[in-house]
Amino acid sequence: MQTVLISGGGIAGPVLAHWLHRHGFGPTVVERAPGPRPGGQAVDIRGVALDVIERMGLLEQARGVRTRMRGMSILDPGGHEIDRSTESTFSSGRLDSDDIELLREDLVRMVQEHTRADAEYLFGDSIAALQEDGAGVRVDFVHGASRTFDLVIGADGLHSTVRRLAFGPEERFVHHLGSYLSVFGADNFLGLDDWQVWLRDGDAGFGIMSVRDNTELRIAFGFESGPLALDQRDSGALRRLVVDKLSSLSWEGARLAKAAEEAPDFYCDAMAQIRMDHWSRGRVALLGDAGYCPSPISGQGTSLALVGAHELADCLARTPGDHRAAFSRYERRMRPFVTLNQALATENPGGPASEASLAHAKNALSLDG
Template sequence: MTSVLISGASVAGPALAYLLRRHGFAVTVVERAPAPRAGGQAIDVRGAALTVADRMGILADVRRHRTHMKGMSMLDGDGNELWRSTEMALSSGRLGGDDVELLREDLSRLIHDRTRDDVEYVYGDSIATLDQDGHGVRVTFERSAPRAFDLVVGADGLHSTVRRLAFGPEREFVRHLGMYVSIFSMDNYLGLEDWQTWFNDGPVGGAVYPVRGNTELRVNLGFESPEPIEYDHRDVEAQKRLVADRCAHARWEVPRLLKAMWDAPDFYFDSMAQVHMDRWSSGRVTLLGDAGYCASPLSGQGTSLALIGAYVLAAELARSDHETAFAAYESRMRPFAALNQSLIEENRKHMEENPTGESPMDRVKNAIELP
């Protein structure tokens, strides 16, 4: 039985674990967090990713957990409404269609629940070194004893440890897009009911929207920064200070949002960035999702890319040796990933010229043939 180590337990990693187990692989998932992560933004399952969810047997549950937004408003820095729509929302696109928006934590839990009995999860640990030869990959961990695996997959996000160990430093592959965003939860003190409120105040902007039966707000608060900022990806308090400093002069409800941020237990912060690589595989190691071809949240397609990539990789590994499978996976996924990365500029023009019109997403979301 082929053994596979997957680094990362958000969406891409557990999805691949589920699909590989179905094909008879022995799968271990290692995750730096001490337990499944709570929080995160609303994410989307679109186009071909809905087909993947259906083939995984989770589509009905995905739809059951969908958000139920009725529309959105866009405000200026003083809180004046610039425009509103009951046809679309910026986080999810056109309302009432087949595409599904749900919380990241809900999708992650749905997949985890289907894998926890026959996939080994190792929480609170991370890969330290990779040493591969013609027979396998010897892996050392920060905490656990060393082990050997036939294959290793990095599904560990924008700041992938596997990518750094197998391909080189992050700066060679990550392209900053000029923005940073924080995401956290707070009480729905605004009384929003299935309605998103977006705002823009110069270099600061974001959104608030209700979740969990309108009892809770998910806050997206971000700022522009043309140049990358040096900060510790593991120092949450330092990240909160950075957000507070950069957003200190913003108006509307931002002071109250910042106050709630300090007590948020599920705070997340990162740059808007993309990953561009000449190749996604090196020997017995390959990359999946954001680790190899992050399109950034600005594309709206990160989760769909993760699910589709997991499906394609598992299908190719099920029918070929790893060298052939990795090549076929990349050949099939690379054009689709490139199309989704190009959505950043198209989405920007769409927002400037006709934000309530047909989205560029509709052209891209099905632009791949699944095995």
């Protein structure tokens, strides 16, 4: 049995573990966090990614926890409604679509629970070093003892440790898109009822939606900026920056700033894409945001992770013992799909891509191809 170490226990990693187990591999998932990460924005499962979830037996469960938006309001900087829609929202698109919008934390919990029996999970640890030889990849962990695996897959996000160790510094592959996004939760102090509000004030703006039976809010705050000279691991500096910017907003700035200051699930990062000529080197390959992050602006990061996991496992199963052929097939299969979905983030700067572009991109691959 070939052993595969997967770095990252978010969405892509556990889904890959599921399909690898189904194909007879022995997957191990290492995750830096001590358990499922709470918080995060609403994410979308669209097009062919719905087929992946259905084949995993999770489609009805995903539908059961989907958001139930009735529509959205667009506000001016003073908080006055200037437009509204009960047909679509900026976060999920058309409300009558078969696509599923759900909270990231719900999807993470779902796929982790579904795969606990299929894979070994190492929570609270991460990879410190990789050393490949003819027999496999020796992996040194930050906390656990060193082990050797046949293959290593980086599914560890925009700031991938596996990518840095195997391919080089992050700055070679990150393409900044000119803005930052912060996401955090709060009590529903706006009294929203299955509704979203969107507002732009100068070079900043936010989208707020009610979740958890309207008891909570998820706040996504974005602001225009070039790359900041801040250590991404210094969440305190990023939080102070976001609090300061929120405080200057004309409408609800004080309460939004207080929510960001107190939120236990505070997140902030650059809107950026990962663009690479190759997603594999030797016995190491990249999956999802680690190899081809499209940025949240595209709305397709989760779908790329789900489809990529299915395709990578399928390619490894089709070429038993030949990882080079498998990784080559994986790139041929996925790259056109990735290119179309990354283009959604840059098609209409400052706004969503067209419905036609999204419909084409989300369905531009067949799982049985």
